[in-house]
Amino acid sequence: MEDWGVLAARYGIDRGRLREGGRSGSSWWREIARIRDGVADIGGGWFGESVVRKVGDEVETFFWTDPWLDGIPLCERFQRLFDLSVNKSSTVAECFSLGWGVGGEVWAWRRQLWAWEEELVVECQALLHNFVLQDQSIDMWLWRPDPIPGLPTKDNLAHRGIITAEAQSCVAGCGALESAQHLFISCSTFGSLWMLVRSWLGVSLADPLDLTGHFSQFTFSSGSARARRSFLQLIWLLCVWTIWKERNNRLFRNSEQSVSQLMDQVKLHSYWWLKSSNITLAYNYHCWWSSPFLCLGIL
Known part of the structure; x- marks a missing residue:
């Protein structure tokens, strides 16, 4: 301060x-x-839209003008009360010590309130009723997560004005618009990689329509044992990486591989990633090509 x-x-x-x-x-x-x-x-107003106040002991957060309660400043939610308040520059901690319940000293006004203004006070008090200061932590500003996914798929680039709306077609030539969900799951070309991966692993499941659900279902598709989940998380991330790399090769290098070749990449890279992490494999490379769980000894 x-x-x-x-x-x-x-x-x-x-x-x-x-x-x-x-x-x-x-x-x-x-x-x-x-x-x-x-x-x-x-x-x-990009800055105000991109930050939010994280409440702590509230020593450095202003009661009326900082967006500390539900992300909206009280001076905007209760502008009439703010205009009439004599404590415009008080911090949350100061107002808390004055008391913001019924009869609290924080409710000091330049004149007597009308009945409808008193109703605003009651509404504001209701918002504050269950609020507790966090004495063990300090106040801080946090960036809000960007609602637009960060992955530069074509729909994302078009939304940001980097490419035109007409340039959003999937590089696989399927005719659909390229979004993350389409590219990694529902594309008739890239999405078919998951069928080959499931056949290799010996698991069966239906593909959810969103990436979060797909990741969760895939990683639990062979049981809940920790070793199995960790391995399937690796395979899922490797599949996404392989698809994204192939997408970029088609877009920027005009080169193309078949889905079977992409599957071979998943097998090859997963084998060497595990070997580089000093994971002991029970059998050789050729066994890995057909029975990865057997090689890992987690059947």
């Missing part, structure tokens, strides 16, 4: 927030304030 005090002394506070400072403010501070307020030249 020492830095806050320095900035507050120099630039002043308006509605519980540090002022931009106008022409008297330094250029770096004006730029930070513009980003905070969502008026930067590029991206608008």
Whole structure:
């Protein structure tokens, strides 16, 4: 809070927030304030939309202006109360000590409230009723997870404006749009790799429609023993990596392998990955090609 005090002394506070400072403010501070307020030249309010306040002891979190409760600042949810409050710059910890229950001292106003404004106070108190300060942890800002998947599939690239909507076709030539779910599971070309993998492992299951469900079902398809699950997790990740590498080769190098050749890659790489990790295999490479569980001794 020492830095806050320095900035507050120099630039002043308006509605519980540090002022931009106008022409008297330094250029770096004006730029930070513009980003905070969502008026930067590029991206608008990207910063406010990308961070959330993680509650701790709340010593450094402001009651009205920080998004510490359900990700929305109370000054936005209860703007009328914020306008009337005399404690605009108080922290959550300070307001908690003043008391925010019925009759609490935090509810100090510039004038007497109307009946409908009193109802807003009751609503706000209901939100605060079960909140408990976490004395053993500090306040911090966290980045929100990006709702758009990070994998640069064509649908993702089109969503970000990197490629046109017309350029989203799957590289396998199946005619569908390339998404992660399509590429790794439902594509008639790449998705058929899973059938060969299941035959190699001697397991049978229906493919779920989403990647998370597919991973969970695949890794438990041969029982819940830890050794089996760990091995199947390796195979699942290796299949995804093999498909993605083949996708890139087709897209950028104009080279193509059959699904049978991709299956051979899965067998080959899984064998050498395990060998490089000093995993003892009961039988030789040729046995691995047909009976991986037997080689691992986890039948």
